[in-house]
Amino acid sequence: MEIWxxxxxxxxxxxxxxxxxxxxxxxIPDGKYHLVVDILVKxxxxxxxxxxxxxxxxxxxxxxxxxxxxSAVQGEEPFxxxxxxxxxxxxxxxxxxxxxxxxxxxKSHSMFYSYVCETDAPKDSVVLQEGETVDYxxxxxxxxxxxxxxxxxxxxxxxxNKKYLDRVRFDEILSKRPEAPWAGDIxxxxxxTPYPTYPTGQILDKFAKHEFExxxxxKLKYYTYDPTEHGYSKSGKxxxxxxxxxxxxxxxxxxxxxxxxxxxxxxxxYQADMGGAYIIVPVANEYRNEEGRVKGYFGVDYLEPxxxxxxxxxxxxxxxxxxxxxxxxxxxxxxxxxxxxxxxDDYDVLFPVGSTAIAEESLLDKLxxxxxxxxxxxxxxxxxHSFTEEVEPWLDRLSKMKHCFIFTPEWTRNGDKGxxxxxxxxxxxxxxxxxxxxxxxxxxxxxxxxxxxxxxxxAWIKEVxxxxxxx
Numbered sequence: 524m525e526i527w528x529x530x531x532x533x534x535x536x537x538x539x540x541x542x543x544x545x546x547x548x549x550x551i552p553d554g555k556y557h558l559v560v561d562i563l564v565k566x567x568x569x570x571x572x573x574x575x576x577x578x579x580x581x582x583x584x585x586x587x588x589x590x591x592x593x594s595a596v597q598g599e600e601p602f603x604x605x606x607x608x609x610x611x612x613x614x615x616x617x618x619x620x621x622x623x624x625x626x627x628x629x630k631s632h633s634m635f636y637s638y639v640c641e642t643d644a645p646k647d648s649v650v651l652q653e654g655e656t657v658d659y660x661x662x663x664x665x666x667x668x669x670x671x672x673x674x675x676x677x678x679x680x681x682x683x684n685k686k687y688l689d690r691v692r693f694d695e696i697l698s699k700r701p702e703a704p705w706a707g708d709i710x711x712x713x714x715x716t717p718y719p720t721y722p723t724g725q726i727l728d729k730f731a732k733h734e735f736e737x738x739x740x741x742k743l744k745y746y747t748y749d750p751t752e753h754g755y756s757k758s759g760k761x762x763x764x765x766x767x768x769x770x771x772x773x774x775x776x777x778x779x780x781x782x783x784x785x786x787x788x789x790x791x792x793y794q795a796d797m798g799g800a801y802i803i804v805p806v807a808n809e810y811r812n813e814e815g816r817v818k819g820y821f822g823v824d825y826l827e828p829x830x831x832x833x834x835x836x837x838x839x840x841x842x843x844x845x846x847x848x849x850x851x852x853x854x855x856x857x858x859x860x861x862x863x864x865x866x867x868d869d870y871d872v873l874f875p876v877g878s879t880a881i882a883e884e885s886l887l888d889k890l891x892x893x894x895x896x897x898x899x900x901x902x903x904x905x906x907x908h909s910f911t912e913e914v915e916p917w918l919d920r921l922s923k924m925k926h927c928f929i930f931t932p933e934w935t936r937n938g939d940k941g942x943x944x945x946x947x948x949x950x951x952x953x954x955x956x957x958x959x960x961x962x963x964x965x966x967x968x969x970x971x972x973x974x975x976x977x978x979x980x981x982a983w984i985k986e987v988x989x990x991x992x993x994x
Contacts (some may be wrong), residue, residue: 526597527557532627540597551632555805558595560605561637562727563687564617566646570977572613574651575658583677587670590680601636607943609640613659614650614746617642623687626789628679637683657873664695686720687937693717693944703950706906709942716941719958720967723781729753729789730780730804735835741808744779745832748789749803751843755799760845762988763801764788765833769853769877769957770820773809782972783851788981793963796981797988801844803836805829821851821858824864834869848984850874852957853907860886863895871991872896872966877905879913889925894994896926896987900960902935902953928983930973935959938967 525543528536532554541551551557564572571589578585593603600618609617615638624637649659669686670680681688688709691717709715728816730746737743751757752892755864766783773779780786785804794800809819821829837844851859856878863873864886873895881887890897899921903910915930921927935943935953943959944952963979964972970976 525594527594528599529555529557530599531555534569534625534634541818543594548717550840553629553632556632556634558599558601558604559592559633559635560595560601561590561592561635562605562609562617562620563589563623563637563639563684564591564609564613564615565639565641566661567641567643570646570661570663572615572649573660573662573667573670574613574649574656577657579654585675586675586677587673587675588677588680589670589684590677591665602638603906604639605636605640606824612652612655614648615644615697616647622651626683629840635683637687641688664691664698668695689718690714690716690941696946703944703952704906705953708904714941715944715952716937716939716948717944717952719943721787721939721962721963723786724778726786726789727777727780730777730802730893732777735828735832737831739828741825741828743808743832744806744826745836746777746785746802746804746806747836748785748795749840750801753791753794755794756840757843759799759843760992761799761801761802761843762797762845762984763837763840763847764984765803765805765847765849767805767821767849767851767855767858771809771817771853772852773806773857776851779806781961782852783855784850784961787961793981796963796978797985799838800915800984801837802831805832820854822854823861825858826862829862830912832870834980846871846988848872848874850960851876852955853877857879864889867893867895870895872898874898874900876900876960877902877907877954879908881917884920887920889924894925896928896991897921898928898983900930900956902956903931903933904935904953905956906949906951907954927988928975930964932956932959932972936966937974938962938965940966975990 527541529539529541530538541557542673547807573587573589576583578584593608593611609615619641621639623639646661670676730748733745735743750761766785768779768783772782783804785802789802807819807821809817812818849859849862849870856875857880859873859875860880863870867889901914921929935956937943945955960980963981964976965979976983
């Protein structure tokens with residue numbers, strides 16, 4: 524007889540137990556879970572163990588799986604259960620266990636602890652478990668990804684291990700293309716991740732879509748988010764965040780909202796952190812010419828039409844519209860420098876990300892003279908700009924400004940603390956620092972990416988808004 528401990532949704536033992544019987548997990552009370560462990564085995568030579576399930580198994584008969592594991596018995600902690608299950612199912616002992624995921628399934632009333640462990644055991648020492656496994660093989664990274672993408676893979680296992688498998692997938696991609704210019708400088712033990720860890724495109728319905736025609740005849744599409752339509756009082760005073768996208772980002776349709784860095788600032792969490800905020804996302808009229816080059820991105824020709832657009836929309840927001848923040852990514856960052864230079868009196872905060880287009884020193888003088896704020900952000904290893912040649916000469920001047928926060932991280936990082944690498948025909952991961960800004964400069968575990976901003980960008984926006992309103 525096998526007895527399981529039961530846990531609550533926070534992973535705490537409830538004091539209740541459950542007797543294992545065929546399909547008995549279905550009768551476990553709602554809100555309670557039994558502990559299940561998954562172990563992905565990696566050999567120290569870099570290959571991974573895949574086993575084939577017995578054809579007589581009730582669930583996924585004959586399927587291959589990149590997982591040993593099973594249910595913990597009463598009194599076992601997750602790590603103890605992982606060690607036991609690994610040995611029982613494969614005859615292997617592992618070391619360097621890494622916990623890669625904790626998740627819950629209401630359908631099976633399971634709390635899953637997923638591990639990756641390394642072993643240096645002889646590869647032919649795998650012991651198949653009668654009634655459980657009938658075959659095994661060791662596969663390299665490409666073989667593991669081929670398995671993950673196959674029709675005979677167990678999707679639920681792979682979904683639980685998705686973040687780790689994405690790392691494996693990207694390591695394989697990196698191995699087949701020219702190295703990033705900074706690849707040789709990655710610290711030992713560090714890792715590279717291809718994607719931001721935050722969700723994309725999931726709350727776009729919070730944004731209203733509009734069209735604007737300037738007196739000059741220029742037509743622009745734009746999006747807005749209004750906090751007063753989401754529970755915030757119309758008698759409040761809220762910052763207005765205006766996001767400008769980088770070159771070619773308009774081609775992704777409504778997802779352009781995310782590419783500007785704006786999407787997550789409309790989430791309930793970010794809005795609460797800021798005390799509410801309006802958002803405007805103008806979209807450039809981009810196109811590709813006959814040579815395939817992107818034209819029509821934000822530049823000097825957009826200055827007056829965009830300013831007229833933002834002026835109109837802010838007027839529509841009414842008395843609750845507070846300080847105006849203009850945030851730009853890449854070529855959008857270059858644009859906000861120009862926009863602030865041209866209309867300094869009409870905006871309060873300049874927030875360029877990933878651009879060295881600081882324009883003239885006269886702009887910095889003007890920002891100080893008019894008590895404006897600057898958040899200057901660019902990665903030191905930016906693939907498009909030489910930090911040494913284009914940024915360092917400005918740092919002393921920037922540091923002497925009245926209201927300037929300088930954020931120049933050694934590496935651009937994603938929420939999982941991995942070094943950001945995004946292939947866009949060329950390597951551009953470090954250039955995409957706006958991904959970190961959209962993560963609120965906070966890692967997934969709640970620790971800050973910048974120790975001077977323990978509350979992230981949202982806390983900085985709230986503080987600056989308060990300072991400006993109290994003048």
